[in-house]
Amino acid sequence: MAIVKDEFKESPSQTAGPYVHIGCAPNFTGIKKIYSSDLGSAMKTGPVKGEQITIEGTIFDGTGAPLKDAMLEIWQADSDGLYNSPQETRGICDPNFTGWGRCAVNLNTGLFRFNTVKPGQTPAPNGTLQAPHISVWIVARGINVGLQTRAYFSDEKEHNSSDPILNQIGDSKRIKTLLAIRQKKGVYSFNIHLQGHNETVFFDI
Amino acid sequence: MSPKSTRKGHYLERDRSWHPEALTPNYKSSIYRSPSSKLISFPTTLSEETGPVFGHDILGSLDSDLIHNYARQGQAAIGSRIIIHGRLLDEFERPVPGALIEVWQANSGGRYRHKNETYLAALDPNFSGCGRTITDENGDYEFITIMPGPYPWPNGPNEWRPAHIHFSVFGNAFAQRLITQMYFEGDPLIQKCPIVATLNSLTAVKRLTGFLDMERTIPMDSLAYKFDITIRGKQQTVFENKPEGL
Ligand SMILES: [Fe+3]
Numbered sequence: 001m002a003i004v005k006d007e008f009k010e011s012p013s014q015t016a017g018p019y020v021h022i023g024c025a026p027n028f029t030g031i032k033k034i035y036s037s038d039l040g041s042a043m044k045t046g047p048v049k050g051e052q053i054t055i056e057g058t059i060f061d062g063t064g065a066p067l068k069d070a071m072l073e074i075w076q077a078d079s080d081g082l083y084n085s086p087q088e089t090r091g092i093c094d095p096n097f098t099g100w101g102r103c104a105v106n107l108n109t110g111l112f113r114f115n116t117v118k119p120g121q122t123p124a125p126n127g128t129l130q131a132p133h134i135s136v137w138i139v140a141r142g143i144n145v146g147l148q149t150r151a152y153f154s155d156e157k158e159h160n161s162s163d164p165i166l167n168q169i170g171d172s173k174r175i176k177t178l179l180a181i182r183q184k185k186g187v188y189s190f191n192i193h194l195q196g197h198n199e200t201v202f203f204d205i
Numbered sequence: 206m207s208p209k210s211t212r213k214g215h216y217l218e219r220d221r222s223w224h225p226e227a228l229t230p231n232y233k234s235s236i237y238r239s240p241s242s243k244l245i246s247f248p249t250t251l252s253e254e255t256g257p258v259f260g261h262d263i264l265g266s267l268d269s270d271l272i273h274n275y276a277r278q279g280q281a282a283i284g285s286r287i288i289i290h291g292r293l294l295d296e297f298e299r300p301v302p303g304a305l306i307e308v309w310q311a312n313s314g315g316r317y318r319h320k321n322e323t324y325l326a327a328l329d330p331n332f333s334g335c336g337r338t339i340t341d342e343n344g345d346y347e348f349i350t351i352m353p354g355p356y357p358w359p360n361g362p363n364e365w366r367p368a369h370i371h372f373s374v375f376g377n378a379f380a381q382r383l384i385t386q387m388y389f390e391g392d393p394l395i396q397k398c399p400i401v402a403t404l405n406s407l408t409a410v411k412r413l414t415g416f417l418d419m420e421r422t423i424p425m426d427s428l429a430y431k432f433d434i435t436i437r438g439k440q441q442t443v444f445e446n447k448p449e450g451l
Contacts, residue, residue: 004217004296004438011434012409013224014386015232015400017371019319023309024373026335029319034274034335035265039305062237069321075256075379085255087214087378100257107320122251135252137382142234144225144403146384150252165247174242194238204219204244205253205380 013146016139018069025071025104040073040102043116048097050079050120055151055180055188056113059105059138062195066110070140074101074114074151076133081120090123118153124164131159131166134180138192148203151180151190174201215440216249216380217296225403232399233360253380254439259305261339268337271310271350275333282332284313284351288421288429289370289387293344296438300344304436305375307337308348315354315366324356349427355394367394367401370415374436381436387415389430 021029025038055074059067076099077083084093084100093099097117105112121129131152138147152160160166166175177200180188192200227239267274272282289308293301311317311334314326318333332351340346353368369386376382388395388410395401395410404410414432421429 004220006223006406006408007412008294008296008298008435009220009223009412010296010437011374011383011385011412012404013383014371014403014413015234016373016384018321019309019317020371020373020384022317022319022333022335023307023337023371026333031275031318031333031335034268034333035337039259039263065237067238073382075252077252083251083255084257086258087251087255098257125248125250130250130252133252135379137379139384140238142232142236142238144227144229144232144235144239145219146382147240165245168247169245194240199240199242201242202240202244204221204246205216205249 013144015141015144016071016146018141020069020071020139021104024102028104038102040100043098043101043114044096045098046096048078048117049094051118051186052115053118053186053188054113054115055134055190056111057190057192058110058112059140059192060194060196064196066105067140067194068105068107068110070110070112070138071102071104072112073137074116075099075135075137076116077119077122079117079120081122083122121159126164128162128164129159131156131163133163147194148205149192149200150178150203151188152178153188154179154181169201177201214249214254216254216378216437217440218246219437222405223409225405229399229403232403235403249380254378256376256378256381258303259339259375264337264339269348271308271332271334271336271348274336276331280331282312282351283329284332286349286427287352288347288349288423288427289415289432290345290347290418290421290429291432291434293340293346293374293376293434293436295376295436299438300340301376301436302340302342302344303377304340304344305337306340306346306434307373308335308370310334310350310353310370311356313351313354315356326354326356352389355392360399364399365394365397367392367398372434374434376436378439383436385413385434387432388413390414390416
Protein backbone atom coordinates (compact mmCIF):
# COMPACT_ATOMS: atom_id res chain seq x y z
CA MET A 1 0.00 0.00 0.00
CA ALA A 2 0.96 3.61 -0.30
CA ILE A 3 3.24 4.72 2.53
CA VAL A 4 2.23 8.00 4.10
CA LYS A 5 4.85 9.90 6.07
CA ASP A 6 3.96 10.78 9.68
CA GLU A 7 3.53 14.46 8.91
CA PHE A 8 0.91 13.71 6.24
CA LYS A 9 -0.91 10.91 8.04
CA GLU A 10 -4.50 11.31 9.09
CA SER A 11 -4.70 13.39 12.28
CA PRO A 12 -4.85 10.90 15.12
CA SER A 13 -8.25 10.41 16.73
CA GLN A 14 -9.15 11.39 20.27
CA THR A 15 -12.29 10.55 22.17
CA ALA A 16 -15.33 12.76 21.64
CA GLY A 17 -15.73 12.81 25.44
CA PRO A 18 -19.10 13.12 27.16
CA TYR A 19 -20.01 16.57 25.82
CA VAL A 20 -19.99 15.98 22.06
CA HIS A 21 -23.51 17.46 21.98
CA ILE A 22 -22.23 20.98 22.57
CA GLY A 23 -20.55 21.00 19.18
CA CYS A 24 -22.60 18.49 17.19
CA ALA A 25 -26.12 18.73 18.64
CA PRO A 26 -26.25 21.97 20.66
CA ASN A 27 -30.05 22.27 20.62
CA PHE A 28 -30.21 18.79 22.15
CA THR A 29 -28.29 19.99 25.21
CA GLY A 30 -30.20 23.23 25.57
CA ILE A 31 -27.97 25.59 23.56
CA LYS A 32 -30.75 26.99 21.43
CA LYS A 33 -29.60 30.41 20.31
CA ILE A 34 -27.00 29.46 17.73
CA TYR A 35 -28.29 26.98 15.10
CA SER A 36 -31.94 26.82 14.05
CA SER A 37 -31.84 23.01 14.28
CA ASP A 38 -29.31 20.29 14.93
CA LEU A 39 -27.65 18.95 11.79
CA GLY A 40 -28.81 15.51 10.75
CA SER A 41 -31.94 15.57 12.91
CA ALA A 42 -34.18 15.15 9.86
CA MET A 43 -33.30 12.77 7.02
CA LYS A 44 -36.43 13.57 5.02
CA THR A 45 -37.01 17.06 3.69
CA GLY A 46 -40.30 16.23 1.94
CA PRO A 47 -42.26 13.20 0.74
CA VAL A 48 -39.85 10.33 0.10
CA LYS A 49 -39.97 7.23 -2.07
CA GLY A 50 -39.90 3.75 -0.59
CA GLU A 51 -40.74 2.17 2.74
CA GLN A 52 -40.58 4.53 5.70
CA ILE A 53 -38.92 2.90 8.68
CA THR A 54 -37.68 3.71 12.14
CA ILE A 55 -34.59 2.12 13.59
CA GLU A 56 -34.18 2.29 17.33
CA GLY A 57 -31.82 0.79 19.82
CA THR A 58 -29.40 1.11 22.67
CA ILE A 59 -25.61 0.84 22.90
CA PHE A 60 -24.42 -1.37 25.77
CA ASP A 61 -21.00 -1.38 27.43
CA GLY A 62 -19.15 -4.42 28.77
CA THR A 63 -21.09 -4.35 32.05
CA GLY A 64 -24.43 -4.38 30.21
CA ALA A 65 -25.14 -0.74 31.02
CA PRO A 66 -26.53 1.53 28.29
CA LEU A 67 -24.29 4.34 27.04
CA LYS A 68 -26.06 7.61 27.78
CA ASP A 69 -23.53 10.05 26.32
CA ALA A 70 -23.06 8.51 22.87
CA MET A 71 -23.78 10.02 19.48
CA LEU A 72 -24.44 8.04 16.31
CA GLU A 73 -24.37 9.02 12.68
CA ILE A 74 -25.83 6.93 9.90
CA TRP A 75 -25.33 7.11 6.15
CA GLN A 76 -27.31 5.15 3.60
CA ALA A 77 -28.70 4.95 0.09
CA ASP A 78 -32.28 5.82 -0.82
CA SER A 79 -34.89 3.16 -1.60
CA ASP A 80 -33.42 2.75 -5.10
CA GLY A 81 -29.90 2.23 -3.75
CA LEU A 82 -28.68 5.71 -4.74
CA TYR A 83 -26.64 8.00 -2.51
CA ASN A 84 -27.32 11.71 -2.09
CA SER A 85 -23.70 12.55 -2.77
CA PRO A 86 -21.66 14.15 -5.58
CA GLN A 87 -19.73 10.88 -5.85
CA GLU A 88 -22.94 9.13 -6.92
CA THR A 89 -22.71 8.69 -10.69
CA ARG A 90 -25.34 6.01 -11.36
CA GLY A 91 -28.42 8.21 -11.09
CA ILE A 92 -30.14 10.90 -9.07
CA CYS A 93 -31.01 10.15 -5.46
CA ASP A 94 -34.45 11.00 -4.09
CA PRO A 95 -34.10 14.79 -3.64
CA ASN A 96 -36.15 14.71 -0.43
CA PHE A 97 -33.88 12.18 1.23
CA THR A 98 -30.53 13.30 2.67
CA GLY A 99 -29.23 9.81 3.49
CA TRP A 100 -27.44 11.19 6.55
CA GLY A 101 -28.71 11.20 10.09
CA ARG A 102 -27.19 12.15 13.41
CA CYS A 103 -28.70 11.22 16.77
CA ALA A 104 -27.51 11.76 20.31
CA VAL A 105 -28.81 8.98 22.54
CA ASN A 106 -31.31 9.93 25.23
CA LEU A 107 -29.36 11.27 28.22
CA ASN A 108 -31.56 9.31 30.66
CA THR A 109 -32.29 6.07 28.82
CA GLY A 110 -29.59 5.72 26.17
CA LEU A 111 -32.17 5.12 23.45
CA PHE A 112 -31.55 6.31 19.88
CA ARG A 113 -34.03 6.47 17.03
CA PHE A 114 -33.74 7.29 13.34
CA ASN A 115 -36.70 7.98 11.06
CA THR A 116 -35.55 6.98 7.62
CA VAL A 117 -36.36 4.81 4.60
CA LYS A 118 -35.33 1.27 3.88
CA PRO A 119 -32.32 1.48 1.58
CA GLY A 120 -32.06 -0.35 -1.73
CA GLN A 121 -29.12 -2.46 -2.80
CA THR A 122 -25.79 -0.83 -3.63
CA PRO A 123 -22.85 -2.06 -5.69
CA ALA A 124 -20.10 -4.24 -4.27
CA PRO A 125 -16.57 -3.83 -5.65
CA ASN A 126 -16.62 -7.28 -7.29
CA GLY A 127 -19.51 -6.31 -9.55
CA THR A 128 -22.24 -7.92 -7.46
CA LEU A 129 -24.69 -6.12 -5.17
CA GLN A 130 -24.53 -5.56 -1.43
CA ALA A 131 -27.56 -6.34 0.70
CA PRO A 132 -29.52 -3.30 1.89
CA HIS A 133 -27.61 -1.79 4.79
CA ILE A 134 -27.01 1.38 6.77
CA SER A 135 -23.50 2.53 7.71
CA VAL A 136 -23.26 3.45 11.38
CA TRP A 137 -20.60 5.51 13.20
CA ILE A 138 -20.50 5.75 16.99
CA VAL A 139 -18.62 8.13 19.27
CA ALA A 140 -18.74 8.53 23.05
CA ARG A 141 -16.61 9.02 26.13
CA GLY A 142 -14.22 6.07 26.35
CA ILE A 143 -14.26 5.41 22.59
CA ASN A 144 -10.84 6.48 21.32
CA VAL A 145 -11.56 6.06 17.60
CA GLY A 146 -15.13 6.34 16.28
CA LEU A 147 -16.57 2.86 15.75
CA GLN A 148 -17.83 1.87 12.29
CA THR A 149 -20.47 -0.79 11.91
CA ARG A 150 -23.45 -1.57 9.68
CA ALA A 151 -27.11 -2.35 10.19
CA TYR A 152 -28.49 -5.00 7.83
CA PHE A 153 -32.15 -6.11 7.91
CA SER A 154 -33.49 -9.30 9.47
CA ASP A 155 -36.17 -9.58 6.77
CA GLU A 156 -33.69 -9.52 3.87
CA LYS A 157 -32.48 -13.11 4.23
CA GLU A 158 -31.93 -13.71 0.53
CA HIS A 159 -29.88 -10.57 -0.10
CA ASN A 160 -28.01 -11.02 3.18
CA SER A 161 -26.96 -14.53 2.17
CA SER A 162 -25.23 -13.20 -0.95
CA ASP A 163 -23.72 -10.07 0.62
CA PRO A 164 -19.93 -10.14 0.18
CA ILE A 165 -19.17 -8.48 3.52
CA LEU A 166 -21.49 -10.69 5.56
CA ASN A 167 -20.01 -13.67 3.75
CA GLN A 168 -16.53 -12.50 4.66
CA ILE A 169 -17.55 -12.53 8.34
CA GLY A 170 -18.92 -16.05 7.88
CA ASP A 171 -19.76 -16.89 11.49
CA SER A 172 -23.56 -16.73 11.72
CA LYS A 173 -23.48 -15.74 15.40
CA ARG A 174 -21.37 -12.69 14.57
CA ILE A 175 -23.45 -11.81 11.50
CA LYS A 176 -26.51 -11.72 13.76
CA THR A 177 -25.00 -8.76 15.64
CA LEU A 178 -25.37 -6.71 12.44
CA LEU A 179 -29.07 -7.40 11.94
CA ALA A 180 -31.69 -4.78 12.66
CA ILE A 181 -34.55 -6.97 13.85
CA ARG A 182 -38.00 -6.33 12.40
CA GLN A 183 -40.46 -5.73 15.25
CA LYS A 184 -43.45 -4.88 13.10
CA LYS A 185 -44.02 -3.24 9.75
CA GLY A 186 -41.62 -0.33 9.45
CA VAL A 187 -40.02 -0.74 12.89
CA TYR A 188 -36.61 -2.27 13.45
CA SER A 189 -34.57 -2.62 16.60
CA PHE A 190 -30.79 -2.48 16.43
CA ASN A 191 -28.89 -2.87 19.68
CA ILE A 192 -25.13 -2.45 19.77
CA HIS A 193 -22.88 -4.29 22.20
CA LEU A 194 -19.36 -2.93 22.67
CA GLN A 195 -18.15 -6.04 24.50
CA GLY A 196 -19.31 -9.47 25.65
CA HIS A 197 -20.50 -12.69 24.08
CA ASN A 198 -22.63 -10.86 21.53
CA GLU A 199 -20.16 -8.07 20.80
CA THR A 200 -21.18 -6.24 17.63
CA VAL A 201 -18.96 -6.63 14.58
CA PHE A 202 -17.00 -3.42 13.99
CA PHE A 203 -15.23 -2.59 10.76
CA ASP A 204 -11.92 -1.14 9.77
CA ILE A 205 -12.93 0.66 6.62
CA MET B 206 -10.51 -7.16 -7.99
CA SER B 207 -7.67 -4.66 -7.87
CA PRO B 208 -5.58 -4.27 -4.69
CA LYS B 209 -7.08 -2.22 -1.89
CA SER B 210 -5.15 1.01 -2.10
CA THR B 211 -4.80 1.32 -5.86
CA ARG B 212 -8.39 1.24 -7.08
CA LYS B 213 -9.54 4.73 -7.93
CA GLY B 214 -11.94 6.01 -5.31
CA HIS B 215 -10.73 3.80 -2.48
CA TYR B 216 -9.65 5.37 0.77
CA LEU B 217 -6.28 4.55 2.26
CA GLU B 218 -6.67 2.24 5.21
CA ARG B 219 -6.42 3.70 8.67
CA ASP B 220 -3.05 3.08 10.28
CA ARG B 221 -4.31 1.54 13.51
CA SER B 222 -0.85 1.65 15.12
CA TRP B 223 -0.90 5.42 14.71
CA HIS B 224 -4.37 5.96 16.17
CA PRO B 225 -5.03 5.11 19.83
CA GLU B 226 -5.87 1.52 20.69
CA ALA B 227 -9.49 0.89 21.68
CA LEU B 228 -8.45 -0.37 25.11
CA THR B 229 -6.28 2.13 26.99
CA PRO B 230 -6.71 1.20 30.69
CA ASN B 231 -5.15 4.40 32.04
CA TYR B 232 -8.09 6.17 30.43
CA LYS B 233 -10.62 4.28 32.50
CA SER B 234 -13.73 4.93 30.43
CA SER B 235 -12.21 2.83 27.65
CA ILE B 236 -12.14 -0.33 29.77
CA TYR B 237 -15.80 -1.31 29.27
CA ARG B 238 -16.28 0.59 26.03
CA SER B 239 -13.57 -0.99 23.89
CA PRO B 240 -14.52 -3.83 21.55
CA SER B 241 -12.19 -6.78 22.06
CA SER B 242 -12.65 -8.60 18.75
CA LYS B 243 -10.48 -7.77 15.80
CA LEU B 244 -11.98 -5.18 13.47
CA ILE B 245 -13.19 -6.69 10.20
CA SER B 246 -11.49 -5.06 7.28
CA PHE B 247 -12.68 -4.73 3.68
CA PRO B 248 -11.95 -2.37 0.81
CA THR B 249 -14.18 0.72 0.94
CA THR B 250 -17.35 0.47 -1.13
CA LEU B 251 -19.60 3.22 -2.41
CA SER B 252 -21.23 3.20 1.06
CA GLU B 253 -18.01 4.56 2.58
CA GLU B 254 -16.77 6.56 -0.42
CA THR B 255 -19.84 8.79 -0.57
CA GLY B 256 -21.04 11.37 1.93
CA PRO B 257 -23.42 14.29 2.38
CA VAL B 258 -22.60 17.81 1.25
CA PHE B 259 -22.79 20.72 3.66
CA GLY B 260 -23.32 24.00 1.85
CA HIS B 261 -22.07 27.35 3.11
CA ASP B 262 -25.74 28.35 3.22
CA ILE B 263 -26.20 26.42 6.49
CA LEU B 264 -23.78 28.78 8.24
CA GLY B 265 -24.93 31.76 10.25
CA SER B 266 -22.68 34.83 10.26
CA LEU B 267 -21.45 34.17 13.83
CA ASP B 268 -21.21 30.38 13.71
CA SER B 269 -17.40 30.45 13.78
CA ASP B 270 -17.17 33.34 16.28
CA LEU B 271 -17.53 31.73 19.70
CA ILE B 272 -16.85 35.04 21.42
CA HIS B 273 -20.14 36.44 20.08
CA ASN B 274 -22.39 33.62 18.86
CA TYR B 275 -23.97 33.09 22.29
CA ALA B 276 -23.38 36.54 23.73
CA ARG B 277 -26.06 39.07 24.44
CA GLN B 278 -26.21 42.14 22.22
CA GLY B 279 -23.09 44.24 22.80
CA GLN B 280 -21.49 41.70 25.12
CA ALA B 281 -18.76 39.11 24.64
CA ALA B 282 -17.42 35.91 26.15
CA ILE B 283 -14.88 36.26 28.97
CA GLY B 284 -11.33 35.05 28.39
CA SER B 285 -8.17 35.50 26.37
CA ARG B 286 -9.16 36.20 22.78
CA ILE B 287 -7.64 33.74 20.31
CA ILE B 288 -7.85 32.83 16.65
CA ILE B 289 -7.63 29.14 15.75
CA HIS B 290 -6.90 28.57 12.10
CA GLY B 291 -5.40 26.01 9.79
CA ARG B 292 -5.76 23.98 6.64
CA LEU B 293 -7.56 20.71 6.11
CA LEU B 294 -5.59 18.33 3.89
CA ASP B 295 -5.93 14.71 2.90
CA GLU B 296 -3.10 12.21 3.16
CA PHE B 297 -1.95 13.09 -0.36
CA GLU B 298 -1.56 16.70 0.82
CA ARG B 299 -4.53 17.83 -1.23
CA PRO B 300 -6.53 20.64 0.41
CA VAL B 301 -10.08 19.56 1.25
CA PRO B 302 -12.59 22.34 0.51
CA GLY B 303 -16.23 22.18 1.61
CA ALA B 304 -15.62 20.13 4.75
CA LEU B 305 -17.72 20.71 7.85
CA ILE B 306 -15.68 21.45 10.98
CA GLU B 307 -17.56 21.57 14.28
CA VAL B 308 -15.86 22.51 17.57
CA TRP B 309 -16.74 22.48 21.24
CA GLN B 310 -14.81 23.60 24.28
CA ALA B 311 -14.98 24.58 27.94
CA ASN B 312 -15.15 28.24 28.91
CA SER B 313 -12.17 30.16 30.27
CA GLY B 314 -12.79 28.66 33.72
CA GLY B 315 -12.77 25.11 32.36
CA ARG B 316 -16.54 24.62 32.58
CA TYR B 317 -18.73 23.19 29.83
CA ARG B 318 -22.25 24.39 29.13
CA HIS B 319 -23.89 20.95 29.34
CA LYS B 320 -26.71 19.33 31.32
CA ASN B 321 -24.34 16.75 32.81
CA GLU B 322 -21.53 19.18 33.73
CA THR B 323 -20.91 19.44 37.49
CA TYR B 324 -17.61 21.33 37.78
CA LEU B 325 -17.88 24.24 40.21
CA ALA B 326 -16.21 26.83 37.97
CA ALA B 327 -18.62 29.59 36.94
CA LEU B 328 -20.63 29.51 33.75
CA ASP B 329 -20.10 32.44 31.43
CA PRO B 330 -23.60 33.64 30.42
CA ASN B 331 -22.15 34.86 27.13
CA PHE B 332 -20.36 31.67 26.08
CA SER B 333 -21.66 28.29 24.92
CA GLY B 334 -18.45 26.73 23.55
CA CYS B 335 -20.13 25.69 20.29
CA GLY B 336 -18.98 26.66 16.80
CA ARG B 337 -18.78 25.44 13.23
CA THR B 338 -17.47 26.40 9.84
CA ILE B 339 -16.90 24.96 6.37
CA THR B 340 -13.45 24.91 4.80
CA ASP B 341 -12.97 27.36 1.93
CA GLU B 342 -11.73 26.61 -1.57
CA ASN B 343 -8.15 26.23 -0.26
CA GLY B 344 -9.17 23.94 2.60
CA ASP B 345 -8.62 26.76 5.11
CA TYR B 346 -10.72 27.36 8.21
CA GLU B 347 -10.75 29.84 11.08
CA PHE B 348 -12.47 30.20 14.45
CA ILE B 349 -12.53 33.16 16.81
CA THR B 350 -12.86 32.09 20.43
CA ILE B 351 -11.45 32.38 23.94
CA MET B 352 -8.72 30.28 25.50
CA PRO B 353 -10.41 27.29 27.19
CA GLY B 354 -9.43 26.56 30.77
CA PRO B 355 -8.04 23.23 32.00
CA TYR B 356 -10.49 21.22 34.08
CA PRO B 357 -10.45 18.35 36.57
CA TRP B 358 -12.11 15.04 35.70
CA PRO B 359 -12.83 11.89 37.67
CA ASN B 360 -10.38 9.49 35.98
CA GLY B 361 -8.10 9.45 39.03
CA PRO B 362 -7.77 11.25 42.36
CA ASN B 363 -6.27 14.42 40.86
CA GLU B 364 -6.51 14.37 37.08
CA TRP B 365 -6.68 17.54 34.94
CA ARG B 366 -7.29 17.85 31.23
CA PRO B 367 -4.93 20.22 29.44
CA ALA B 368 -6.67 23.11 27.72
CA HIS B 369 -8.16 21.71 24.52
CA ILE B 370 -10.71 22.23 21.80
CA HIS B 371 -12.70 19.26 20.46
CA PHE B 372 -12.84 19.03 16.65
CA SER B 373 -15.30 17.05 14.53
CA VAL B 374 -14.36 16.88 10.84
CA PHE B 375 -16.63 15.77 8.01
CA GLY B 376 -14.91 15.60 4.63
CA ASN B 377 -16.40 14.29 1.41
CA ALA B 378 -16.93 10.69 2.44
CA PHE B 379 -18.28 8.75 5.39
CA ALA B 380 -14.93 6.91 5.51
CA GLN B 381 -13.19 10.16 6.44
CA ARG B 382 -15.25 10.85 9.54
CA LEU B 383 -12.99 11.97 12.37
CA ILE B 384 -13.23 13.42 15.86
CA THR B 385 -10.11 14.65 17.63
CA GLN B 386 -8.82 17.33 20.01
CA MET B 387 -6.43 20.23 19.68
CA TYR B 388 -4.00 21.01 22.49
CA PHE B 389 -2.04 24.22 23.02
CA GLU B 390 1.71 24.48 22.50
CA GLY B 391 3.64 24.58 25.76
CA ASP B 392 0.86 23.39 28.09
CA PRO B 393 2.55 21.42 30.91
CA LEU B 394 -0.63 19.37 31.45
CA ILE B 395 -0.30 17.72 28.02
CA GLN B 396 2.32 15.25 29.23
CA LYS B 397 0.28 14.34 32.32
CA CYS B 398 -3.00 13.57 30.55
CA PRO B 399 -4.19 9.93 30.16
CA ILE B 400 -6.28 10.84 27.12
CA VAL B 401 -3.27 12.43 25.39
CA ALA B 402 -1.34 9.32 26.44
CA THR B 403 -3.68 7.12 24.38
CA LEU B 404 -1.61 8.43 21.46
CA ASN B 405 1.25 6.11 20.59
CA SER B 406 4.01 8.60 19.80
CA LEU B 407 5.25 12.11 20.44
CA THR B 408 4.82 12.74 16.73
CA ALA B 409 1.12 12.01 17.11
CA VAL B 410 0.87 14.40 20.07
CA LYS B 411 2.63 17.06 18.03
CA ARG B 412 0.09 16.58 15.24
CA LEU B 413 -2.65 17.47 17.72
CA THR B 414 -0.86 20.56 19.00
CA GLY B 415 -1.90 24.03 17.93
CA PHE B 416 1.16 26.23 17.58
CA LEU B 417 1.38 29.89 18.50
CA ASP B 418 1.31 31.79 15.22
CA MET B 419 2.56 35.34 15.74
CA GLU B 420 2.02 36.16 12.05
CA ARG B 421 -1.72 35.70 12.41
CA THR B 422 -2.10 37.48 15.73
CA ILE B 423 -4.00 40.75 15.63
CA PRO B 424 -1.98 43.36 17.55
CA MET B 425 -3.79 44.69 20.63
CA ASP B 426 -6.60 42.19 19.96
CA SER B 427 -6.02 38.42 19.65
CA LEU B 428 -3.34 35.76 19.82
CA ALA B 429 -3.43 33.11 17.10
CA TYR B 430 -2.80 29.37 17.00
CA LYS B 431 -2.30 27.31 13.86
CA PHE B 432 -3.76 23.83 13.74
CA ASP B 433 -3.62 21.87 10.49
CA ILE B 434 -5.77 18.77 10.18
CA THR B 435 -5.46 15.77 7.87
CA ILE B 436 -8.21 13.33 6.93
CA ARG B 437 -7.99 10.07 5.03
CA GLY B 438 -6.81 10.23 1.45
CA LYS B 439 -8.75 9.03 -1.55
CA GLN B 440 -6.80 7.10 -4.10
CA GLN B 441 -7.23 8.89 -7.40
CA THR B 442 -4.44 8.30 -9.88
CA VAL B 443 -0.86 7.98 -8.75
CA PHE B 444 0.34 11.40 -9.88
CA GLU B 445 -2.84 13.37 -9.50
CA ASN B 446 -2.61 16.21 -6.99
CA LYS B 447 -5.76 18.28 -7.35
CA PRO B 448 -7.87 19.59 -4.51
CA GLU B 449 -10.35 16.94 -3.53
CA GLY B 450 -13.94 17.49 -4.52
CA LEU B 451 -13.15 19.88 -7.38
FE1 LIG C 1 -13.11 18.19 26.84
